[in-house]
Amino acid sequence: DAMVIQNPRYQVTQFGKPVTLSCSQTLNHNVMYWYQQKSSQAPKLLFHYYDKDFNNEADTPDNFQSRRPNTSFCFLDIRSPGLGDAAMYLCATSSPGTSGYTFGSGTRLTVV
Amino acid sequence: QKEVEQNSGPLSVPEGAIASLNCTYSDRGSQSFFWYRQYSGKSPELIMFIYSNGDKEDGRFTAQLNKASQYVSLLIRDSQPSDSATYLCAVGGYSSASKIIFGSGTRLSIRP
Numbered sequence: 001d002a003m004v005i006q007n008p009r010y011q012v013t014q015f016g017k018p019v020t021l022s023c024s025q026t027l028n029h030n031v032m033y034w035y036q037q038k039s040s041q042a043p044k045l046l047f048h049y050y051d052k053d054f055n056n057e058a059d060t061p062d063n064f065q066s067r068r069p070n071t072s073f074c075f076l077d078i079r080s081p082g083l084g085d086a087a088m089y090l091c092a093t094s095s096p097g098t099s100g101y102t103f104g105s106g107t108r109l110t111v112v
Numbered sequence: 113q114k115e116v117e118q119n120s121g122p123l124s125v126p127e128g129a130i131a132s133l134n135c136t137y138s139d140r141g142s143q144s145f146f147w148y149r150q151y152s153g154k155s156p157e158l159i160m161f162i163y164s165n166g167d168k169e170d171g172r173f174t175a176q177l178n179k180a181s182q183y184v185s186l187l188i189r190d191s192q193p194s195d196s197a198t199y200l201c202a203v204g205g206y207s208s209a210s211k212i213i214f215g216s217g218t219r220l221s222i223r224p
Contacts, residue, residue, distance in 0.1 A: 033211065040120070042200070042216040043156070055211075090155055100146045100202070101212065103155040 003027070006091050006104035013081050013111055021076040021107045023091030032074040033101065034066060035090040043090055049074060081111045114139040116203050116215035124221045131188040133218050135201030138182070144204040145177055146212065147186045149197045156200055156214075160186060191222045 004025045013019040023032065031050050035043035047056045049068045063085070065077040078085055088108050092101035115138040125131040133147075144163055148156035160175040162168045162184070168175045174187040184203075188195055198217040204210045 035214075040216065042116070042214040045211055045213075048211060088155075099144075099161045100148075100158040101156075103157070106155040108153075 004104035023074045029093035029095040031094045033092040037088045086111045118215035121219040131191045133186040135184045137203045142203045143206045145184045146202040148200040196222045
């Protein structure tokens with residue numbers, strides 16, 4: 001089945017140790033998004049790619065970076081995770097003509 | 113700052129009754145409106161989208177949009193215990209590939 005896959009499902013990292021979360025899609029959608037969601041809060045958009053064009057939200061910390069090497073894959077890099085970065089990270093995709101986003105299952109990040 | 117506002121709840125509804133969830137948004141230029149269901153610890157799942165003023169029905173779900181009042185609602189008829197979840201209202205632009213702003217959600221609890 002066509003879908004959006006996030007790995008790993010759960011990630012534990014040490015304070016200050018770089019971590020990478022991955023997302024892949026078989027939908028061939030143009031747009032890929034990364035959202036951060038903390039408990040009982042709205043998903044917050046960090047950045048998105050429209051094809052190769054990168055769009056960073058103004059309030060996304062510099063600690064967060066992203067890469068999209070091809071249509072199918074997108075990565076979220078957190079260079080020096082702090083305790084405040086513990087959250088669910090959601091990858092989503094869309095394309096012109098689709099309705100809404102298709103979300104992956106999310107990665108729950110714990111910082112110790 | 114574009115905002116999407118929802119009552120956080122919890123909203124408690126008896127099984128079999130109608131659950132009514134409401135949302136207001138600040139950006140008058142918004143063109144696309146979505147309702148996502150999110151179970152605890154899971155990623156959001158799209159259940160309804162609406163682009164035009166009026167009602168849109170899909171099974172037990174009805175989305176209602178009033179652009180003049182900047183108001184979106186979701187009605188769930190014949191509520192079931194499996195409907196217990198957080199419902200996220202989301203608002204986007206003209207293109208289906210536009211970024212979407214989410215509300216923080218209303219927690220719905222269906223009591224047997």
